[in-house]
Amino acid sequence: MTQLTDLPVIVVGAGPVGMTAAARLAVDGVPVVVVEAEPVPKTDWRASTFHAATLELLQSIGVTDQMNAEGLVAPIYHFRDRRDGLVAAFDFGLLADETAFPYRLQLNQQHLVRMLHDRLRADDHVELLFGSRVTGVAGTADGVTATVETPDGPRELRGSHLIGADGPASTVRRSLGIEFAGYTYPERFLIVSTTVDLSARIPGLAHVNYIADPAQWLFLLRTPESWRAVYPVPPDEPATAATAPDRMQEQLQAVAPYPAGYPIVDFQVYNVHQRIAATFRAGNIVLAGDAAHINSPLGGVGLNSGIHDVMDVVPRIVRIRAGQGDPDAELGTYDAVRRQVATEYIQADTQRNTERLKETDEARRRANQEEMRAVAADPARARAYMRRASLLESVRRFGIGLPPGHTMEVPS
Known part of the structure; x- marks a missing residue:
């Protein structure tokens, strides 16, 4: 029987989440095949915020310094009212004792993709299949398979694991028949x-x-x-x-x-959705990023949480391939932890942010303003608020890629 280490990990989708997964696998010496439908790295301006917790994680693939050099540091952000002006200002400097990145870094997602693409195309252990479309995936006795339409004709890929990072219309998720429950905003x-x-x-x-x-x-x-x-x-x-x-x-x-x-x-x-997959894992196939959960962009956490997904699952795959982790326990933990984070943090916070901005009831609008002023005026409450907004709270609470049964809670 083929050994797991004889097979690559297949990554479907070469957006920022898929490319981060490939880069993290490459750092760990794991062979990777990346499949992307677009013929070249896509230039998408949609997501542009990287939070402190994400910048910490990206240090492990050596890209953070380049991002900071090209990006725009934004330590302060405002909640405003279109009629009343400034309501509350929040300064991430309050987190300087906890993170080396007490700010939001503004950098269009296409630049992270470019940086990682430049590195991966020079790595002999990475195969980049651009202009190729996955048409189906399946689990096997010793790994996974993916059928792919390439410019040179159909091809069947074999891998130890597959990471589906192919966006909200994920072929991987649809191929597995996984429900994507939730709703779409009317606007x-x-x-x-x-x-x-x-x-x-x-x-x-x-x-x-x-x-x-x-x-x-x-x-x-x-x-x-x-x-x-x-x-x-x-x-x-x-x-x-x-x-x-x-x-x-x-x-x-x-x-x-x-x-x-x-x-x-x-x-x-x-279109904007609040949706989450019924499971993030089927055998040796996992979903990550928008393929697993999509949300309102108000909070700038969609891209970030997708990066956290793959940074969590890659160490698990590495341990499994090395015979140091139980496959069901490792990938079951990934599913449980990342779905909990997506539900309790990403979905909850982005929905609350969106509803707060569009509130039409005048009394509730005024109450929202007073609440935000009170939070910003209290350093302890402001710090707690920004730990959550920057995703530091969820990372400190759950950890990233911890072995099954391990917990991590760092006091604020």
Whole structure:
């Protein structure tokens, strides 16, 4: 029978989560095959925030210094109201005694993909199959198989394990028949990016701003390339109308007047969901990132939690391949822990953030404002709030990749 160590690990999806998984496996000396439908690394501007806990984890693959060199450090973020202005400011500097990264790093996800792609394509133990599409996966007696359509024709891959990091429409998840329960918001979200410095148009603006409003909430954040505005598109407004140049210009002018007209360098409109897979594991096949759980972007934790998923499962796969871990216990723990984090932290917090920004009841709006002011004014409460927002709390509570039966709780 083929030994596990004779087979590679198959990673489906070459976005930031899949490429992080491949890079972590490569660091551990595990052969990897990455399968990606796009012909080249995808340039997607959607996710752009890396939290402290994620930057800590990415140190293990030696990419954090490059990210910090190219990214934008944002130690402070604001909760604002579109009518009333600044409500509360939060300073991640309160976490400086706990982490070397007391800030949000703003860096479009495509740059992490580029950095990792540059490294992996030079690694003889990594095979990158771009322009190739997985059509089915299955478990076998000694591992997994994946059927793949490549530019050179069909191919069957054999591996010890498979990580499905192929997004919300995951072929891996669908092939396994795993339910993806949850709901879709009636409104869609639109991201519009401009090179105009919004902080020069709105005095006192932070690099990251969550702005509540009963008619149209707003999320404004700065990246190294641009300022980005995220706002809802009503269910009855066609995407073609919402993304018409005059319409996007009208929306930006409503944020802050700019007589010269805003240059728009990128835009995306997309559906937003709160969904979680019924299981993150089937035999030696695991789901990670958006293939396992998707959520509102308000909190900037979707990409981060996906990276945490693969950083958790890779050490388990390494132990299993080395004969040092029980497969059912290791991968069962991955499923249990990461589903709990996705439910109790990622889903709960992003839903709460979204509902807070779009609240229409005036009394509840005022109560939300007072609560955020009270939290920000109390250093202990503000610290606890930011530990959770930065995902440090969940990592300190559950650990990442701990052997089954081990627990980890670091006092704040």
